[in-house]
Amino acid sequence: MSVLVYIESENGKFKKASYEAASYAKGVADQLGASVTAVTINAENNEVLGTYGVSKVLQVNNDQLSKFNADAYADVIAQAAKNEDAKVVVLGQTANDKYVAPIIAVNLEAGYASNVVALPESTSPFTVKRNAFTNKAFNFTTISSDVKIVGVAKNAYGVKENETSAAVEDFSPSLDASDFSVNVESVDKATDKVTIADAEIVVSGGRGLKGPENWDMIENLAETLGAATACSKPVSDMGWRPHSEHVGQTGKPVAANLYIAVGISGAIQHLAGINASKYKVVINNDPEAPFFKAADYGIVGDAFEVVPQLNEKLKEFKANNA
Amino acid sequence: MKILVCISHVPDTTSKINFTEGDTKFDKNGVQFVINPNDEFGLTRAMWFKEKQGASVDVVNVGEADTEPTLRKALAIGADNAIRVNTPAKDGFQVAKELAKVAQDGGYDLVIAGRESIDYNGGMVPGMLAKLLKANFVNTCVSLEVEGDKATAIREIDGGKETLTTSLPLVIGGQKGLVEESDLKIPNMRGIMMARKKPLNVVDPIGAEEKTSADKFEKPAPKGDVKLIDKDNLDELINLLHNEAKAI
Numbered sequence: 412m413s414v415l416v417y418i419e420s421e422n423g424k425f426k427k428a429s430y431e432a433a434s435y436a437k438g439v440a441d442q443l444g445a446s447v448t449a450v451t452i453n454a455e456n457n458e459v460l461g462t463y464g465v466s467k468v469l470q471v472n473n474d475q476l477s478k479f480n481a482d483a484y485a486d487v488i489a490q491a492a493k494n495e496d497a498k499v500v501v502l503g504q505t506a507n508d509k510y511v512a513p514i515i516a517v518n519l520e521a522g523y524a525s526n527v528v529a530l531p532e533s534t535s536p537f538t539v540k541r542n543a544f545t546n547k548a549f550n551f552t553t554i555s556s557d558v559k560i561v562g563v564a565k566n567a568y569g570v571k572e573n574e575t576s577a578a579v580e581d582f583s584p585s586l587d588a589s590d591f592s593v594n595v596e597s598v599d600k601a602t603d604k605v606t607i608a609d610a611e612i613v614v615s616g617g618r619g620l621k622g623p624e625n626w627d628m629i630e631n632l633a634e635t636l637g638a639a640t641a642c643s644k645p646v647s648d649m650g651w652r653p654h655s656e657h658v659g660q661t662g663k664p665v666a667a668n669l670y671i672a673v674g675i676s677g678a679i680q681h682l683a684g685i686n687a688s689k690y691k692v693v694i695n696n697d698p699e700a701p702f703f704k705a706a707d708y709g710i711v712g713d714a715f716e717v718v719p720q721l722n723e724k725l726k727e728f729k730a731n732n733a
Numbered sequence: 734m735k736i737l738v739c740i741s742h743v744p745d746t747t748s749k750i751n752f753t754e755g756d757t758k759f760d761k762n763g764v765q766f767v768i769n770p771n772d773e774f775g776l777t778r779a780m781w782f783k784e785k786q787g788a789s790v791d792v793v794n795v796g797e798a799d800t801e802p803t804l805r806k807a808l809a810i811g812a813d814n815a816i817r818v819n820t821p822a823k824d825g826f827q828v829a830k831e832l833a834k835v836a837q838d839g840g841y842d843l844v845i846a847g848r849e850s851i852d853y854n855g856g857m858v859p860g861m862l863a864k865l866l867k868a869n870f871v872n873t874c875v876s877l878e879v880e881g882d883k884a885t886a887i888r889e890i891d892g893g894k895e896t897l898t899t900s901l902p903l904v905i906g907g908q909k910g911l912v913e914e915s916d917l918k919i920p921n922m923r924g925i926m927m928a929r930k931k932p933l934n935v936v937d938p939i940g941a942e943e944k945t946s947a948d949k950f951e952k953p954a955p956k957g958d959v960k961l962i963d964k965d966n967l968d969e970l971i972n973l974l975h976n977e978a979k980a981i
């Protein structure tokens with residue numbers, strides 16, 4: 412028996428979240444006395460997955476799959492699971508993972524737990540801890556179906572090395588026309604910017620910044636830190652920043668290592684969406700702002716003074732620690 | 734075009750989240766329930782199809798009688814008919830199977846659900862429903878146009894957007910972007926009065942079984958106090974971020 416993990420790649424390259432899913436799969440496999448098989452699609456360098464405990468890789472190379480397609484990818488993963496007689500299928504929680512997982516669940520008649528933050532509490536019954544109520548609580552979910560699907564939340568379990576040698580095999584699933592009835596016409600993705608989903612550090616600005624013309628300091632700070640930029644909801648509603656930067660309960664979730672909030676009050680809907688971040692810094696001139704109750708580090712001060720100074724000091728720090 | 738909008742009945746975003754019965758049940762005491770925000774964006778887009786393209790719009794919820802005020806609100810916003818599948822919502826699979834029956838019986842062309850509900854954050858009902866119906870599926874949908882049986886959708890991806898073309902029947906997992914915040918409608922008196930007379934059909938469940946159970950809940954450990962750093966001592970912040978948080 413094996414645990415199957417789907418390892419996402421982009422332009423052939425794996426991402427940190429992929430290694431996290433592999434590490435998690437190894438953890439579950441150890442609990443079950445099983446081994447880990449990975450399935451990859453048009454990825455390079457599959458051997459590297461051995462580093463994270465994968466002992467077999469089913470590599471799929473197929474031009475029809477050069478663009479992500481949820482139905483087709485789900486079909487590939489489900490066929491790999493059947494091929495391996497996998498009882499547990501592990502995925503990450505990127506936008507694509509969240510798109511395919513429910514489809515795989517139907518294909519395999521499997522129960523699915525999303526946003527899982529830790530290894531199973533027990534494997535029989537199979538009970539996992541997951542985020543619920545938009546990070547305001549945890550929920551223990553038991554999956555009772557024969558095959559179980561686990562979506563591992565970003566930055567929760569972490570990447571764990573577990574040197575294994577990975578045997579790479581070709582895998583040729585059978586695809587049919589119904590897998591391609593949703594077509595990607597175009598992809599619009601900035602390649603030179605760190606995305607909120609991938610970022611280790613996110614610098615976020617709120618209404619306290621007064622207007623879009625003041626965002627240079629946020630972007631400069633983000634650049635110094637190699638961070639993604641984000642904003643509160645009113646900031647995107649007023650058109651100061653694009654909707655894609657809106658984070659919070661009704662925007663994008665943030666599970667970064669470090670979240671820096673500038674001129675953001677810390678409304679419950681904002682905090683819910685960013686709370687999964689490990690460390691939070693708030694810069695706000697109002698010591699009563701609710702964000703101070705949620706943050707690890709706080710500076711009471713005017714963002715227009717603090718942020719540029721902080722940026723200069725960080726540049727110095729980076730130069731000295733390069 | 735016949736549209737079905739799936740409505741999840743969830744605690745208002747400002748609700749305090751507490752649990753009862755030995756942390757096994759969500760504590761509804763004093764909690765205000767609303768239409769799940771992701772579903773409300775979808776419902777509002779459905780109203781646009783109704784006004785501009787003459788679509789009919791039904792709303793459906795899988796739940797017990799206490800969800801009816803939420804369905805009435807959807808009727809007040811402008812939906813034509815409401816359907817409640819009379820069974821507690823237990824997990825994504827069970828809800829998707831119950832919804833699939835309603836969608837099949839009603840012969841809908843377009844089913845709009847939310848990318849996730851803000852209570853259990855499962856994020857699975859739309860995708861499961863699509864596959865059970867063998868319909869096309871677009872998740873995290875931020876824009877949708879339909880012409881005849883052809884649909885063009887924009888999907889949010891990590892760090893960008895993707896434009897997709899497909900055909901009906903279609904299921905989407907919707908979110909903000911389908912319409913803007915400012916397009917959301919607060920029902921007026923007339924809408925509320927009319928909603929009282931619109932049909933709200935209670936149908937029996939098919940008795941779909943769940944594959945997961947939410948057994949127990951836990952609140953995050955209370956947060957330690959914030960460390961305040963003087964604004965004239967930013968080196969201290971850098972020191973903490975480097976040595977304590979190891980984040981830079």
Ligand SMILES: Cc1cc2nc3c(=O)[nH]c(=O)nc-3n(C[C@H](O)[C@H](O)[C@H](O)COP(=O)(O)OP(=O)(O)OC[C@H]3O[C@@H](n4cnc5c(N)ncnc54)[C@H](O)[C@@H]3O)c2cc1C
Pocket residue numbers: 616617618619620642643644645646657658659660661662673674675676677678679680681684694695696697700712713714715746770
């Ligand atoms: C259904 C619903 C869903 C929502 N979803 C979200 C969501 O997903 N994300 C989200 O962000 N919000 C969401 N909100 C909105 C939320 O309730 C708040 O209104 C919003 O987060 C406030 O944004 P803000 O902190 O930028 O603005 P404000 O609350 O106006 O705060 C601005 C802050 O800036 C500070 N400030 C002002 N000047 C300075 C200065 N010179 N230097 C430093 N600090 C300064 C002020 O002290 C204040 O604390 C939602 C609301 C509802 C009802």
